[in-house]
Amino acid sequence: MIFIGIITALIACCIDIAIEEGSSAKFAFLKEQVDKCVAEECLVYPFLYWVLLNVVPVVIGSALVVYIEPVAAGSGIPQVKCYLNGVKVPRIVRIKTLIVKAVGVTCSVIGGLAVGKEGPMIHSGAVVAAGISQGKSTTFRRDFNIFKYFREDHEKRDFVSGGAAAGVAAAFGAPVGGVLFSLEEGASFWNQSLTWRIFFGSMISTFTLNVVLSTYHGRPGELTFAGLLNFGKFDNTSYDFRELPVFIVMGCLGGLSGALFNYLNFKLTVFRIRYITKKYVKVLETVVVAACTATVGMGMILYLNDCKPLGEDPTKYPIQMYCADGQYSAVGSIWFQTPEASVRSLFHDPPGSHKLTSILIFFTFYFFLSCWTYGLSVSSGLFIPSLLTGAAWGRVVGMGMEELFPGQTWVDPGKYALIGAAAQLGGVVRMTISLTVILIEATGNLTLGLPLMVTLLTAKWVGDYFNEGIYDTHIQLMGVPILGWEPPPLSHNIYATEVMSCPVVTFNSVETVGKIADVLTNETYNGFPVVDPPLCPDGRNFGTFRGLILRSQLIVVLQHKLYNETAESWSHKGFTIKYFRDAYPRYPTIQQVHVSDEERHFTVDLRPIMNPAPYTCLHNASLPRLFRLFRGLGLRHLVIVNDNNEVVGMVTRKDLARYRVEKHMGRMRLEELTILDR
Amino acid sequence: MKLLIPHVPVWCIVMIWAIPAHSKLEDDNNASAKPSFLGDVAIGETIDDIISPSDVCKEIVALIGSAISNFTLCSVTNARPIHLCEWCVENYIKVVEVHRDFLAKVDEAGNPCKEYFLNLDRVEIVSDAYKYVEDLWAKGKCNSCFRTLPNGTLTNNATEEVRQFVTDYERTKGCFDDWLNANITGLNLTACDACKPLYDQMNNKYMEIGELYGENVCVDVVDTMNITRELWSELFQCVPERKVEFWLHIGFGIIAIIPLIFYFFAYVLSTKQEARVLQQHRLAEVFANTSASGMSDLSGYHSSRLQESTRSRSMPTTEPSDNCDNRVT
Known part of the structure; x- marks a missing residue:
């Protein structure tokens, strides 16, 4: 865990510093160009430079994702969530994914897209954890021969949840938030000792991050340096009793705009799945978005005349544009920053730093830009854009409050920006506890805990009335058979007999190699019951149940040629679990295993390999019961038997995930989905 | 008087605490010196003498x-x-x-x-x-305006840059003054042009100082510059004028149209992804086959309820679904 924490934090630092340096160089150059061109009527050149500087990094990032590792697209949180739920998502925890993710997110943030680096950092943490716990890398063909006991799904999953927590800790400097994130969003299986280990890992991660970043900021060893807090420290955090209703209203607004965001993004993603399928088209789409982002920024700077005097608040690249000398364009300062820095300045700029209209226009454009951007084929986080959008409208609310209650000490637009940001993010991702804690930790104040919680709860309730959280929406669109916490309601009258697959493909205890090879080639199933053949086959009963064998185990058997007839060549070594651990997690496919004609007549004794006592269920069990079994135990196959312990069917996750309750506008209905072959 | 009372104990405590320190100091310094203040009391001293x-x-x-x-x-x-x-x-x-x-x-x-x-x-x-x-x-960060002696003592000599800056300011001010008088004759439109070299020089000097001292430019210089800038842009209205920027607008236009074209062509040219539905095998099918062949003993499998529910709930279709949210792979 300590290594997971350290390495995750180091990766986060690299991403951080690369983004910082890249963006500084870019904006410094652009500022110079703009300043030069305001007088000379050549603003089209800085504009073109801006477009170019957006497009080039984005193309790199996007091409990496599209051509090398498509699973690295997006924030990675939905994928990690699926993984932790017990679904095997291919290639999600490969080191290649990690590299593409890290480089990709750096490129897309430098490219000025409306994205953040947090989601990818969480994914990176998960990959690091999965990689380290295995002690080997298949990509590099290295096996360090350590941690062999962790080479199975269950252990790996525990580590991945720890890695995700470390990722959050590194992204927001929020160790407790990381643990809670892991608990709320990720882990489906949880136990006490795991909590403590994960917390330790997150702490180490935050600590490492602080050590490195404090050195980077020129204050080595100063671990309490306020610049390390992601969203800066709030000086004035007092709030008044009268404000709570305002926070609730803001929560509602956040829920509404989050629901709208999810709806638009859902429609857009569906369009993308259907029509934007070719790889080069995907890259082209990101180029279009990047160019438009630059255009929106330049347009706003050009048309909005929002000038503020220099020097009152720290602006790294103030651009003057058409402002008078000694003033700078407030809009320009928002755009000439990374989104994260913009969030910070919206939180902390003194009252009156921005004009109402410019903030409103910024909000509108940024809302649609971030909605457009999420789901592109780039590594991109959703947290920061949502926070930025929310901070913008929150600040508008703050300005309104200033008008309503002039001269009150508790009215601070920065505070409302924070609440607005929380509401927006809560409305989009529908997290409550972990988001509250993350925001508390990232701003370093506990005082606003209650307002944040109230806001997030309202946002979640209001949003849930319309649709699901964006991560869940994307999980559904990916078509992953994820199982929720609770079985779908209205399903208690569905029984195992309706859910299960039937007829069942079974193996006998001693089976011929030929049949095994044929079945593995022709069927896509992953688990096969091992049975004693029935005396009178009637098509409904497939024999007395003896055990369950997995496709991967059969493949290992075929690969190592552990046949009865060739026993003399391997029996002295015996079956060892080593064969199976060595192959984990990438088993060859059946096509890669060569079975000669002669071998087809050989037989394999499946009894020593199979799981002799897997979970089974009677045929008259109800769907909620099956569901709880799957969910609680993380099953992938469940054999359905009849009263005589004879196999009658098989249930897999997909059979259960087909039943989904749709909640919309307060109505609820149970849907049965079809399953696609992809 | 009432007010004084609480002070007395405080005084006493402080005095008592102070005594050993003093006597020690004198022992070290000067044996002949009289002990001070509450030490030995000389003849003829009053309390006032002692405490003041x-x-x-x-x-x-x-x-x-x-x-x-x-x-x-x-x-x-x-x-x-x-x-x-x-x-x-x-x-x-x-x-x-x-x-x-x-x-x-x-x-x-x-x-x-x-x-x-x-x-x-x-x-x-x-x-x-x-x-x-x-x-x-x-x-006021005033130290940065003046030279310091090598031993760190501040002198009242302004640094070279600040002196130059002040000279520049005086000249600019003079120029402004000239044009302010010309204002009466309605000629101040050209004040911007006339004073620009001086103003720019001053501005540049300010930037120079800013680069030297960073945040620590002394308040006089900062304020002088701010006032001059304010005069420049408010009183004389010397704001950079908005240019037409014809090509910039063309650029905006082109890039604003690109997404529309892109999505239009993506919609028209790409082939729609058809969803392949996986045929799943269900017990009901087995029944459909077996009951046709005369096997009717279904009591063990909730047969009546099962068939009823099969009718009421549509089984997975084999047709390609074009409703994307209805898919699970």
Whole structure:
């Protein structure tokens, strides 16, 4: 865990510093160009430079994702969530994914897209954890021969949840938030000792991050340096009793705009799945978005005349544009920053730093830009854009409050920006506890805990009335058979007999190699019951149940040629679990295993390999019961038997995930989905 | 009188605490010197003599007071337009010097004067007053305007850059003044052009100073520049004028249209992804087959309810679904 924490934090630092340096160089150059061109009527050149500087990094990032590792697209949180739920998502925890993710997110943030680096950092943490716990890398063909006991799904999953927590800790400097994130969003299986280990890992991660970043900021060893807090420290955090209703209203607004965001993004993603399928088209789409982002920024700077005097608040690249000398364009300062820095300045700029209209226009454009951007084929986080959008409208609310209650000490637009940001993010991702804690930790104040919680709860309730959280929406669109916490309601009258697959493909205890090879080639199933053949086959009963064998185990058997007839060549070594651990997690496919004609007549004794006592269920069990079994135990196959312990069917996750309750506008209905072959 | 009573114990405690320190000091310094202040009492001394500082110390404290008041007077009168550093530097240096003397001063009895004034009560008048001066000076970042001697003492000589800046300012101001008078004749439209070289020179000098000192440019310079800029842009309206930027708008237009074209072609040209539905095998199918062949013993499988529910709930279709949210792979 300590290594997971350290390495995750180091990766986060690299991403951080690369983004910082890249963006500084870019904006410094652009500022110079703009300043030069305001007088000379050549603003089209800085504009073109801006477009170019957006497009080039984005193309790199996007091409990496599209051509090398498509699973690295997006924030990675939905994928990690699926993984932790017990679904095997291919290639999600490969080191290649990690590299593409890290480089990709750096490129897309430098490219000025409306994205953040947090989601990818969480994914990176998960990959690091999965990689380290295995002690080997298949990509590099290295096996360090350590941690062999962790080479199975269950252990790996525990580590991945720890890695995700470390990722959050590194992204927001929020160790407790990381643990809670892991608990709320990720882990489906949880136990006490795991909590403590994960917390330790997150702490180490935050600590490492602080050590490195404090050195980077020129204050080595100063671990309490306020610049390390992601969203800066709030000086004035007092709030008044009268404000709570305002926070609730803001929560509602956040829920509404989050629901709208999810709806638009859902429609857009569906369009993308259907029509934007070719790889080069995907890259082209990101180029279009990047160019438009630059255009929106330049347009706003050009048309909005929002000038503020220099020097009152720290602006790294103030651009003057058409402002008078000694003033700078407030809009320009928002755009000439990374989104994260913009969030910070919206939180902390003194009252009156921005004009109402410019903030409103910024909000509108940024809302649609971030909605457009999420789901592109780039590594991109959703947290920061949502926070930025929310901070913008929150600040508008703050300005309104200033008008309503002039001269009150508790009215601070920065505070409302924070609440607005929380509401927006809560409305989009529908997290409550972990988001509250993350925001508390990232701003370093506990005082606003209650307002944040109230806001997030309202946002979640209001949003849930319309649709699901964006991560869940994307999980559904990916078509992953994820199982929720609770079985779908209205399903208690569905029984195992309706859910299960039937007829069942079974193996006998001693089976011929030929049949095994044929079945593995022709069927896509992953688990096969091992049975004693029935005396009178009637098509409904497939024999007395003896055990369950997995496709991967059969493949290992075929690969190592552990046949009865060739026993003399391997029996002295015996079956060892080593064969199976060595192959984990990438088993060859059946096509890669060569079975000669002669071998087809050989037989394999499946009894020593199979799981002799897997979970089974009677045929008259109800769907909620099956569901709880799957969910609680993380099953992938469940054999359905009849009263005589004879196999009658098989249930897999997909059979259960087909039943989904749709909640919309307060109505609820149970849907049965079809399953696609992809 | 009533008010004084609570103070008495405080005094006593402080005195008692102070005694050993003093006597020790004298032992070290000067054996012949008389012990001070609450030490040995000389004949004919009154209580007033004992508790009040000696005349030498009173004098130096009075000096501090007048120096501070001079500085305060100077700072307040020069508050707007702010010339704190430039015109009060001598007062400030005086305060620092007197204060230094005060710290070093020893009265006839050999007691350091500071013993009478520092660390005795919670008001700390002398040190607070001095601290106020120091704080004001530091807040104005005035030190950066003046040269310091190698030993760190501040002089009242402005640094070379600041002098040049002030000269530039005077010239710019002169130019402004000329055009302000010309304002009457309605010619100030050209003030921008006429004074631009001077103004730019001043601006550049300011940037230069800014680069040298970063955040620590002294307040006089910053304020002078701000005022000049304000005059420049507010009074004389010398704001960069908006250009037409024809090509920029063309660029905006092109890039705004690109997404529309892109999505249109994506919609038209790409082939729609058809969803392949996986045929799943269900018990109901087995029944459909087996019951046709005459097997009807379904009692073990909730047959009636099963068939009923199969009818009411549509089984997975084999047709491609074009409803994307209805897919699970």
